[in-house]
Amino acid sequence: MNKIKNIAVVGGTHGNEYSGIYLLKKWHKNNAFLNRSSLVIETLFANPKGFQENKRYLDCDLNRQFRQDDLVNTKLTNYEQTRAKVINAQLGPKGNAKTDFIIDLHNTTSNMGPTLILLKCDDFNKKMGAYVLSKMPEAMIVFEDQVPMQEHYFLASIANQGVIVEIGPQPQSVIRQDVLDWMETMTHTIIDFVELYNKNNLPELPKTYDAYHYIESLTLPLDENGERIGMVHKNVQDNDFKPINFGDPIFTLFDGSEISYTGDYQAYPHFINEAAYYDNNLAMSLARKKQVKIA
Amino acid sequence: MNKIKNIAVVGGTHGNEYSGIYLLKKWHKNNAFLNRSSLVIETLFANPKGFQENKRYLDCDLNRQFRQDDLVNTKLTNYEQTRAKVINAQLGPKGNAKTDFIIDLHNTTSNMGPTLILLKCDDFNKKMGAYVLSKMPEAMIVFEDQVPMQEHYFLASIANQGVIVEIGPQPQSVIRQDVLDWMETMTHTIIDFVELYNKNNLPELPKTYDAYHYIESLTLPLDENGERIGMVHKNVQDNDFKPINFGDPIFTLFDGSEISYTGDYQAYPHFINEAAYYDNNLAMSLARKKQVKIA
Missing domain, CATH: 2.20.25.160 (N-terminal domain of TfIIb)
Known part of the structure; x- marks a missing residue:
């Protein structure tokens, strides 16, 4: 795997999951958090119209629109299908993406605590899980690698590497401080991990978890x-x-x-x-x- | 106060507060729960279009539309303002209502447990609070009697007596069993209380709470x-x-x-x-x- 250089941190893929949306606002006011000497980090607000209307989505779930076939299907023209094409052009295109790694920020109403969803089970992702657990012992690591990255319909699958940060419990359209803090800590920890992985400078990690x-x-x-x-x-x-x-x-x-x-x-x-x-x-x-x- | 004869149990005043909506469905399948020899109990699904669209409301909050001035203002014509006029005709009219007592069923995302909101501080309501506490020690009793019933904008203020059953925490658009059970128990307890109060047959209640x-x-x-x-x-x-x-x-x-x-x-x-x-x-x-x- 080539070193990761370009990272996109995505919030508001679902318009009523507030933590990612408010963290993006926060980081735009004070971008020290995203300034890393060895990385280029951009942010993307994926579904702003969903947020304006205070809904998960207007027409269909944006985070199910990133299958390769759908991205090139010009008949799929509703708001989220259209946003998917534009986001794919901006961060991708899928299969040959200019972005190396996507972190997509989500909330759940379920009592899942700070959960990291990994879409591949390669060395990079396995070590990321171990590193996150070493810094956040309360975290849960879920692998959704049942299909190859190319066939995933998630936004995070545009890039060669992508993860979903999924924090709850939080009702839709609410900001909870505990959930916001968990999301910020996990995002920070993942970016730390990428820098250390790039430099082959990871601390010793447990052999199994x-x-x-x-x-x-x-x-x-x-x-x-x-x-x-x-x-x-x-x-x-x-x-x-x-x-x-x-x-x-x-x-x-x-x-x-x-x-x-x-x-x-x-x-x-x-x-x-x-x-x-x-x-x-x-x-x-x-x-x-x-x-x-x-x- | 005259004896209470006609009761309306209202669910779905907010379209994404599911407990009341699903309890109405349940009671329609098996109405033993609402059959009381000394009472006439009807049910009302207040905002069905909100539920269909899975939203609190379409145009404005239905539970803020029941001020006397607004009910007679023919210029207020959006969906909820229109529903308010129809509900007022059906259960009211406010000030001379055919319904003696309204129980309006609500959910909150807040961690309020089973809460009973009382709109008057008369003998009937004070004893209702004491009786509910005697059956549900975990309940919270809140008086919102800061304005006279006639000036309240709540649906429950159509009748001479009305209360709000407010149970949480429950995310919008979710059914939690614990919350559903609390709501059913509290509604049942309130109706038991009305029967006992009518018959002047209440058990001994604490003098203060x-x-x-x-x-x-x-x-x-x-x-x-x-x-x-x-x-x-x-x-x-x-x-x-x-x-x-x-x-x-x-x-x-x-x-x-x-x-x-x-x-x-x-x-x-x-x-x-x-x-x-x-x-x-x-x-x-x-x-x-x-x-x-x-x-």
Whole structure:
């Protein structure tokens, strides 16, 4: 891997996730934070119209519009599809991007704490996870490398390297100080890591650490008309990254009955009851625990 | 006061406060909950278009449209102003309402737990607070009787008696089981109370209890252009109904500095960092603690 030189820090990919938006404003007033002698760091406010209207998006989820096929499809013309093309021209183009590394800043209403989502499982990303954990022991590291970077639909997949900083719990359209502080610390830590990795000057890191590997998403209980008939079970609510096993209750129906987990593996739920996922009636994501080994 | 006969339970006054909306759906499937021999209970879904569009409101806050002057002002014609007139015709008219008592179901993103907001401080409301506390010791009782019922702009002020059930923390557009359960229990408890009060058959209640009396709202720190330059201090976040005193930090500015409370009374903040109040840049409400005495 070539050294990373050009970094883009992106906020407001979702217009009602305020931490990234307000950190960009803060860094524009005082840009010492982003001034690194060995790096060129730019910032991008991805969905300003979403923010103006205080919504995640106007027409469709911007952070699902970055598949290669979609980026070159001239028939996709709504606001977010159009923003995706412009952002791809600005930071990319995907496959041959002028930006080496993208950090995309997100919030969740789920109780996930400071979470780092990695899109590749190469040496760079594995060591980034270890370094972030060494500085933020409360952090969670999730690998979403189930598809190659080229096939990902995330904004961060425009560049050869990209990560998602995902901090919660924070209601939509709110600024919480604890969440803002976590996001600023994690962004800072990632940029420190890039500088040290470039210079081959990383401190000694543990040879292994625990992380999570995305497997699947669970749907809310629906009736035959597609109407919601239940909710996340109170035992699961807020317990992101706590394991669930076969037979554990995971949903409560409005009639009082319960639905249990029947998967064949010990699952680590996250994005539990995320407000934005109600659009698609998603109740939570499931991961397996994974031991990451550093060569 | 005449006996209460006709009750309206209202949900979805704000389209993205899901607990009331889903409880109405639940009660329509199984209406045993609302069947009381001595009462006529109807339900009303106040802002269905807000729910369809997954927003608090389309044009303006429905729960601020029920001042007498506004209800008769034919120039006020947007969606919520129009809904207010129709709801007033259906449950009211205000000042001579066919409905004796309105229970309006709300959620907050603030950490307020199960809160009951009372709009009058008469025998009926004081005893209701005591009765609810006897069944739900975790509940908070807030009096917003700073203006006469006739001058209130809340939906619940259409009737001679009305209360707001306000349960959190719950992000907008999410259903949490704990919050749903609290709301159902509190609604049930209030209706039980009305039956017992009508029959003059209340159990023995304590002669005094602690409650809160709304005083004022605090604005987020803004610059000269009206842009937010700070946030609720992390010491205050989530600490609804915990007292703040002169000199306590209440805001953190994005530049790192702090603003302290300079009020001349011990304040009990609530609606702390409520998402919906960002529209007006309100940071929190302040109350004084109050000892309620029952004659």
